[in-house]
Amino acid sequence: MMELWRIGGVGLAFALASCAPAAVAPAPMANEQPPTGFPAACRPGEVEVMLLGTYHFAGSSTDAVDTPATDILGPRRQAELEELVTRLAGWGPEQIAVEWPFSFADSTTARYRRYLAQGTVRSHDEVEQIGFRLARRLGHETVHPIDHQMPIGNDSIEALYVRRPEFKAHSDSLMAVLRADADSTAAWQRETSLIEHLRAANSDEGLQGGNSFAMFGSMLAAGEGRNRGGPQLLARWYERNIIMAHNLTRVLRPGTRRVLVLVGSGHVPSMRNVLHESPDFCPVSPLPYLR
Numbered sequence: 001m002m003e004l005w006r007i008g009g010v011g012l013a014f015a016l017a018s019c020a021p022a023a024v025a026p027a028p029m030a031n032e033q034p035p036t037g038f039p040a041a042c043r044p045g046e047v048e049v050m051l052l053g054t055y056h057f058a059g060s061s062t063d064a065v066d067t068p069a070t071d072i073l074g075p076r077r078q079a080e081l082e083e084l085v086t087r088l089a090g091w092g093p094e095q096i097a098v099e100w101p102f103s104f105a106d107s108t109t110a111r112y113r114r115y116l117a118q119g120t121v122r123s124h125d126e127v128e129q130i131g132f133r134l135a136r137r138l139g140h141e142t143v144h145p146i147d148h149q150m151p152i153g154n155d156s157i158e159a160l161y162v163r164r165p166e167f168k169a170h171s172d173s174l175m176a177v178l179r180a181d182a183d184s185t186a187a188w189q190r191e192t193s194l195i196e197h198l199r200a201a202n203s204d205e206g207l208q209g210g211n212s213f214a215m216f217g218s219m220l221a222a223g224e225g226r227n228r229g230g231p232q233l234l235a236r237w238y239e240r241n242i243i244m245a246h247n248l249t250r251v252l253r254p255g256t257r258r259v260l261v262l263v264g265s266g267h268v269p270s271m272r273n274v275l276h277e278s279p280d281f282c283p284v285s286p287l288p289y290l291r
Contacts, residue, residue: 035204036204037283039276039282046279047252047256048259048281049275050088050284051202051267051275051283051284052088052286053267054198054263055201055265057072057129058124070124070189072129073122080194081194083195085137087290088260088286090289094253094256094259095251095258095259096131096135097144097146097251098127100127100145101148102147109141112132112143131143131262146247146248147263148244149240150236152236152240154229156227156228156232158229160227163224202285202286206265207265207268216234218230237270244263244267249280
């Protein structure tokens with residue numbers, strides 16, 4: 001999984017590892033406990049929001065930790081995607097929200113309609129490969145972009161790195177671990193199914209490893225005197241995710257009781273916290289449908 005925080009010329013990122021076809025969508029096992037941070041049950045009247053954390057299928061060559069592209073267009077991965085949407089469709093989401101900019105609503109609908117007309121898509125993007133495919137399976141008219149793109153770096157963290165090089169050295173040491181993990185993850189992904197990748201990404205270890213290790217591990221203590229550059233960066237990260245949750249309220253139709261949100265797995269912990277705090281929403285783990 002990959003999420004990147006740009007801080008001027010400095011990058012912070014995390015990279016985390018992430019088959020028989022299912023004839024029907026598997027139901028959650030009785031008494032199965034959700035991952036840490038998800039409520040054990042939703043209250044009456046709350047809108048259930050399944051947070052499906054994913055990674056960039058097209059790979060990345062610009063993030064701090066490069067990731068290779070997944071051969072998502074090959075017959076093996078296409079069959080796995082069909083199995084995945086069969087499982088997710090069993091949950092019955094009435095709307096699907098995705099990590100494309102909120103202002104792209106019209107262009108997203110236009111692209112989705114072209115996809116419906118053509119019956120296939122050559123893009124590697126997970127929004128189209130999962131989001132569009134699932135929406136078509138469920139007969140949805142569109143999918144809903146909710147992302148809020150914003151810079152989260154600040155001059156204070158840059159100044160701190162100049163004055164206190166040990167903070168920069170600590171960040172660099174975390175990045176070295178992440179790059180080593182990225183190499184082993186890429187090899188593991190080549191041999192395993194997409195559902196296994198997503199199951200790993202949405203597990204406790206997957207969700208906590210990214211933010212806990214990379215962002216909070218390097219940024220929470222990054223400050224001195226009146227310089228609070230690290231905490232300010234974390235606050236901006238939460239601001240982005242709070243606005244994404246706000247955008248979800250804007251696209252929610254009256255009467256909708258279940259929404260699937262497809263985002264980079266790095267967004268899941270903070271969005272989960274925000275939605276759990278709201279009396280209107282109940283965050284739901286996808287893991288029972290990825291078993």
